[in-house]
Amino acid sequence: MNYLKRSTLYLTHKKGQSLLLLLIMSAILVFVLSGIIIQNAAVSATNSVTKSAGTTISVSANRNKMFSKMRSSASKSKTKTITTPTVSNAKLKKAGSLSTVAYYNITNTASVNASSFDTVSTTTGSQGGGMMKGGASGASTGNITIDGVSSTKLTSSFISKEDKIVSGRNITTSDANSKNVVIEKELASSNGIKVGDTITVKMTTSGKKSIKLKVVGIYKAKSTSTSSMPGSDPSNTIYTSYTLPATITGTEGKSSTVTYTLSNSAKEKSTTKKIKSIINSSSFSVSSNDESYQQLLQPMKNVQAFAKKIVWLVAIAGTIILGLIIILSVRTRQREIGVLVSLGESKMHIIGQLFSELFVILIGAMVIALLLGNFVGNKVGNQLLAQQQTTSVTSTSGANGGPGGGGAPGSSQTGGGMRGGAMTTQSTTSSASKKALKTLNTSISPSSVIKLGGMGLVIIALAVCVSAISILRLRPKDILIGE
Structure with missing residues (x-):
């Protein structure tokens, strides 16, 4: 059988x-x-x-190099100044065109003084808060912070919903080389500013030179300042294109910081290497943040x-x-x-x-x-x-x-x-x-x-x-x- x-x-x-x-x-x-x-x-x-994790690679000024240059200049001059290095926008955009980069956000910062409006001041204790009239025209640091970005949607505060547009629109890449701005709701309501209005600020280096800005959007900031320093309140932060702060600081065509978001987090090491070769400057540090990816x-x-x-x-x-x-x-x-x-x-x-x-x-x-x-x-x-x-x-x-x-x-x-x-x-x-x-x-x-x-x-x-x-x-x- x-x-x-x-x-x-x-x-x-x-x-x-x-x-x-x-x-x-x-x-x-x-x-x-x-x-x-x-x-x-x-x-x-x-x-x-x-x-989809969104690993980021940041290019920013090398602080050690900055302080090293400051100490070097201080030995020749009594005045100690810190100069923030810049890199051409052409190089930053070239790095942004890499196939592994999903999008990037160029950022520049400048400081100005309010002219046609009052800033928001924050005080501690029983003094309360209020408005600060105009600006300190002779100050080296103004009472208004100009945050220049490629797009406000790509900033950490907007991504985390700490800031959000309540009227008008965001700053986008199409606003490059313009004077369009997005201001905070508290600053807008306190001064009766609406979308479409024009506001005026003054340069800190030359108190007489004024710049007219067009308000295209109003955002709401959740966070508040714990400092009583002039201009420290978040309401005094104005968003604009990254090209405007460069014009104010005299560094047209250049920027100090950029953040690249990768389309594939596994390519972080190779992309960082390529960006370093494109930037090719010891004055800048290239660092990655894959915390979200690892989490x-x-x-x-x-x-x-x-x-x-x-x-x-x-x-x-x-x-x-x-x-x-x-x-x-x-x-x-x-x-x-x-x-x-x-x-x-x-x-x-x-x-x-x-x-x-x-x-x-x-x-x-x-x-x-x-x-x-x-x-x-x-x-x-x-x-x-x-x-x-x-x-x-x-x-x-x-x-x-x-x-x-x-x-x-x-x-x-x-x-x-x-x-x-x-x-x-x-x-x-x-x-x-x-x-x-x-x-x-x-x-x-x-x-x-x-x-x-x-x-x-x-x-x-x-x-x-x-x-x-x-x-x-x-x-x-x-x-x-x-x-």
């Missing part, structure tokens, strides 16, 4: 044992398949995060690693369980095996019969696994993802030491004047939270089915190999005499 036919007859005759093996094999394959599809979903999500990527890596462990642990445990069951089954079938061997049946055929029995059960178990695997994988994967994201955000917040941690007060590299640096960590965490995947897109692909079938075959093959040791040691004479 053909051993393949014997395996079919045995399975139909031993219905209880066959059903038990089917349930055990199905449970093993369900968890193996769940691990495979969770792992595939995590890989897909990692690729998505890589493209989004870590949960994906954890889910992927956990899914891999599921596959291997279940596969190993399944092999051991099936091996033990087959060994016990062989002991109860010793007489059957002894008779077959005494009749001239090859031991390899008997081992093949055991493999065939398990293979038939494997086919049925795969059908059950395909029906239940996606459901189990979806539940386990999304619960694990939510847990990993919560852990990641908590650890990031703790490492930053609270809101604003790690920011440099007064930084304006990404826009926002006096408020830019203090909000860097908050905006990064907020951005990462918004971009974080809420669910894993788990699905059964043809490659998953192939992997499942391969793992199933390996499991039953190893289980049969373990039990084959006892079969090969059996001698039919000893079996029949023992009976």
